[in-house]
Amino acid sequence: MDTLLEFAVGYALVCVLLAMVLCTVRLLVGPEAHDRVLALDTLWMSGMLLAIVLGIRFGTQVYFEVALLVALLGFASTFALAKFLMRGEIIE
Numbered sequence: 642m643d644t645l646l647e648f649a650v651g652y653a654l655v656c657v658l659l660a661m662v663l664c665t666v667r668l669l670v671g672p673e674a675h676d677r678v679l680a681l682d683t684l685w686m687s688g689m690l691l692a693i694v695l696g697i698r699f700g701t702q703v704y705f706e707v708a709l710l711v712a713l714l715g716f717a718s719t720f721a722l723a724k725f726l727m728r729g730e731i732i733e
Contacts, residue, residue: 653694661687678722685715 664687667680689711696704721731 657691682719
């Protein structure tokens, strides 16, 4: 059972890292600002998933707390960027 879990965690790490690389490419090359905001949002989510997978891999709770902080910061930054793109200002 441990071997299956280790294989699944390793596969998940590779998939999440590949997603992060693709999101970074989209963030740098994206043709419009909306594409870049979506890429940044997906990059935040991938970072959160990476922290969760690392928490499972190493068996510590610190990574889960990091994942929670990444999720909160990602949501706030995506909301602020979306509001800036829609209205041109963040605080009215």
